[in-house]
Amino acid sequence: MAPIKMPEVIDLTSETTQSDAVRLLSHWIDLTVPEYRAWAPPECAPVTLRNGPIFPPWITLDKYAGLSPGTCVELHSTGPHRNGDIFYIVHILQNTADQLIVLRGHRLVRARHMGGMLQPRRKELCLFVNAGLDDTRPFLTQGMEDVPAAEVIMPRTVAFVPAPSSGWQLGNATQPILVDSDAEFSCRYVLVSWHKSTAARTTKRAYEGELRGLYASEIAFFTGEPVGPQRVCPMSARRLPGEVTYWDGFCGLGGAAQGAKMAGARVECAFDIDEKACTTFKLNHPEAEVYRIDAHHFAQDDGPASCSPDLFHLSCPCQPWSPAHTRVGKNDEANEAALFVTSAILSKYKPKIHMQEQTFGLPGWHPTQFSALLNMISGEGYKVRWKVADLKDYGVPQKAHLLPYRTIHDAVSRIPDTAPNHRSRITWFPRPREPYNATRTMASCVLASGGCRDHTPDGRRRFTPAENLALQTLPWDYKFPARLTTGTMKKLIGNAVPPVVWSTVRVGDGGADKGDVVMDEGERRTPATPPKDAVDLTLDEEEDRALGGDEGEVEVEVIDIMDMDD
DNA sequence: TATCCGACGCATGGTTTATT
């Protein structure tokens, strides 16, 4: 890729301030592969193929009214789209029966129409792709749209160029961001929204997505130029170094850290405002430096001196975003604000990989705040990938109609009577509840408090803290400080990230044989149904080449947890 | 005083039933 020169042609300066993001990374990893999703459940193949092969009466034209494949036009858009979208023409189609002309190609949406996902720069476009998980074709192929030629307003020129990555110097707010081109617009980013099915893409919310700068191969596709000589990092440089350091924000009792440890990482640093959470965390992860501190202060001067951990995981409070949040809470404002500490933390600590977890209510119920989160992360130069994950696919015991998923019986039956916080914490119901079959039923959400669905299969009592630990895939002998009440323990456990979600992640050379998750009683097993998109942090050489070897890229994994269905 | 526990909250999405 040619180095960026700086002629003053396109000024992408934002109406808002552009944060200063200077990154110097010695190691980097890219979790995204260009053909991001190539599998499809065969049982739900699309009935009609979107953008399928062109058959009569449709034919393709080389030219039409001064337009040809490879040119861009501005649209007078209809339907859900905003006027002013730019359209990159891939094919010009004509219906020989009625002479209707249709353009097939890619929609480029203005940054200010991206719902807050991108800084609203005036001449910035974003490649906008909807894709279905039931379509096996590459997202660029299936993500094309057909628009009538009548929607065209005028031709436009677009420069497809690389986005600044966290390894680039973005400059400060007073410096315009310039692109080496005399085009009217620049297109540097792509948003890919994945839906469960092609048919659902217009009616349902996206199930997972990706917001990132264009790959070199994609730029080559749009510019029609061959992919230039690429600097391919040797495989060893693509890995994180042998020992992977892990930092944990809003760490709670340490569920996510437990998972990171299982995956081979070294838990180095954590913070939480809650004293009991910090004490519990330190008991179980004594090697870590634990800060009992407010997140905003951690991101400012009171946190550790700035350095670059390999992994940073944030579990911001979920209460304001949860579907179960149906009335105003005492700490709503502080809990909402906690989400927006993300950019400050990324800006200060510059982790090589950032991970974040939230309730599915954030993208589902609060899309504006979710877009703002994507903006914060991508604004710091990270590529963002997010997904609504169903935790039962990761080995968390929850409702499923088909075995073998992990059931309540699987989770709690091996806890010995001598386990701490178990038999001694039992209080029997005066009146038993309705019993249920623990080998066929999955647990309901392990909530931090409240709810009335917390009782054992025999209906005679509530689960003990040890059982709740097991239901959350934490070790049943996880340590707690002395004199914690049952309710406090269950609140800490309910807030935890189930560590088993890390079971498919391998980090660093040292983690190669540590990936299997240790379940109750030392039983070693992997989830019954491993997720189809297991995140392998060590990419192979083929993927490396396909990625174009853009140096200095980093990757963000945002896992949105849709869990606890009963 | 602190903890516990049942009632309450309601948009959402999936399923079933009613109507066209």
Next chain:
DNA sequence: AATAAACCATGCGTCGGATA
């Protein structure tokens, strides 16, 4: 058969009265 209405269970929750 297609569409609309009714129904129903859900959630890293919140509240306030009862109980220890």
